[in-house]
Amino acid sequence: MQLPTLNTFDTVFLCPLGVNAVKKLLLLCVPLFLATLAPAIAQSNPIALLPSAKQSVTVSGTSGGGQRGSGCVGNVGLEPNHIVRIQADGNLQFQVEGGADVTLLVVGDTNKFCVAASKLDQGKVMISGRWKKGDYQVFVGNQSKVRDSYSLTIGPSKT
Template sequence: MINLFKSNVINILVLTIAVVLGNSKTIMAENNLKQLKTTQINQVITGESGGSNDSQGCGFISNTPNYKMNLEQRTDYMRLTVQANGGQPTLLVLGPNAGDRFCVLGDETSGLKPEISGVWESGSYQVYIGDRLGGQHQFTLDISTDN
């Protein structure tokens, strides 16, 4: 009976820690790459935009994605919004299927804040934050499921 009680207490502690960590609102960039999972939606992420690779229509991007998302299930609404401290930011999302490519250019109408929203199918996505002119600037990527 005592062992069962200890086991239940440990399970409750582990679950509580997982919930607290899962509700974190800010992720700082580490090594320019972060993995996001379905349980981590509604995040604010910072990093550096741009790079030396011409993405053929969506500005200059880094060699590797700034972020990766693995959605374990379909998400009926999600919005990605980029705000950069200078330059002309771009948002390039690849996935979840081979050949899927979504590009958003920041323009005067959007206040230079590229944004994409809608239904997101389950699967893996690669997210690149680029710059139309090849500059590198600090950015904030807001990922939200709030309408």
């Protein structure tokens, strides 16, 4: 039995599309597929911070979700918006700017910190203090069920 040549393969499996059409289709589909995965890939990689570096990191996303948390948590997603890996003990500040009712929840191995915006905060909340080395899950939520874009900045504590 003879293996099919490119022309036979083209005729049998790709019908009238032809090889060039398939190449064009792949050139269109692959980047769209990768663009769809990019946010998930970006958020699955931890944000590594060294408090002594004195530099801030800013990331953005969409707040809120279908999970109603207790207390100040508000509505958050089932998965954290970001994972932060603090590489050494140090003073850091987590600050979120978003909608008027934004909430910020930071969960570590042994503790969790939560703050919700008030009418005076104008959509800006922060948690500042001394942080232990380790991984932290960061959830950005809303008191309402509205999903808003936000900007999260993590850097040296100003206090």
